[in-house]
Amino acid sequence: MTLALYGHPFSSYTWKVQIALYSEGIDHEFRIIDADHPEHLEVLRTAGPWSKFPVLADGDNLLFEATSIIEYLAQHHARSGMLIPGDPDAAIGMRMLDRVFDNYVMGATQDVVNEYLRNRSSPDAARIEEAGQRLARSYAWLEDWLKYYPAGEQVTLIECAAAPALFYADWVSPIADSYPRLRAWRRQLLRLPAVARCVEDARPFRASFPPGAPDRD
Structure with missing residues (x-):
């Protein structure tokens, strides 16, 4: 069953998980959190107390908090052994x-x-x-x-x-x-490459950054 990641392309903590997924080549579906997808927000509400993203769905298993998700990926889906060392x-x-x-x-x-x-x-x-x-x-x-x-x-x-x-x-x-x-x-x-992909996916949302997004990077 394909993993599903709920988050937003401009979210730093969504990036954090995406970088792990992309670098390890882990197949997953990205499900954006926005006004057009209320059903995705409902998943957040069932996953954690504050309805925060990202959330990873692996079958019926829902995980929240980016670090915990990466720990889970390292344990169950990553093959390189790089995300978190065994020592x-x-x-x-x-x-x-x-x-x-x-x-x-x-x-x-x-x-x-x-x-x-x-x-x-x-x-x-x-x-x-x-x-x-x-x-x-x-x-x-x-x-x-x-x-x-x-x-x-x-x-x-x-x-x-x-x-x-x-x-x-x-x-x-x-x-x-x-x-x-x-x-x-x-x-x-x-x-x-995994980070550059996140940067590009987030580029359309830069105008939303409150202090004013720079035109560099």
């Missing part, structure tokens, strides 16, 4: 970095977006500045971490989390020239 200690380190990108990069980015959603014409500048400072701290930490991380062509849980988080974070708080390793890694991530 328990290596897997712990990978999961820790997954949390860094979700909580300390994408979380701060979402705080900026939320301010524009709350009041697009007059967002709270102090809150945006504070979120930008948190992103700067994350950028600095990641710049140092990249001294030791073998940033290559592999797609693991880390790349699945990092690519969408850094893509959108750089839009709301550009990665400074003082973080050359991080800037270079972001460019490299966007060139990965």
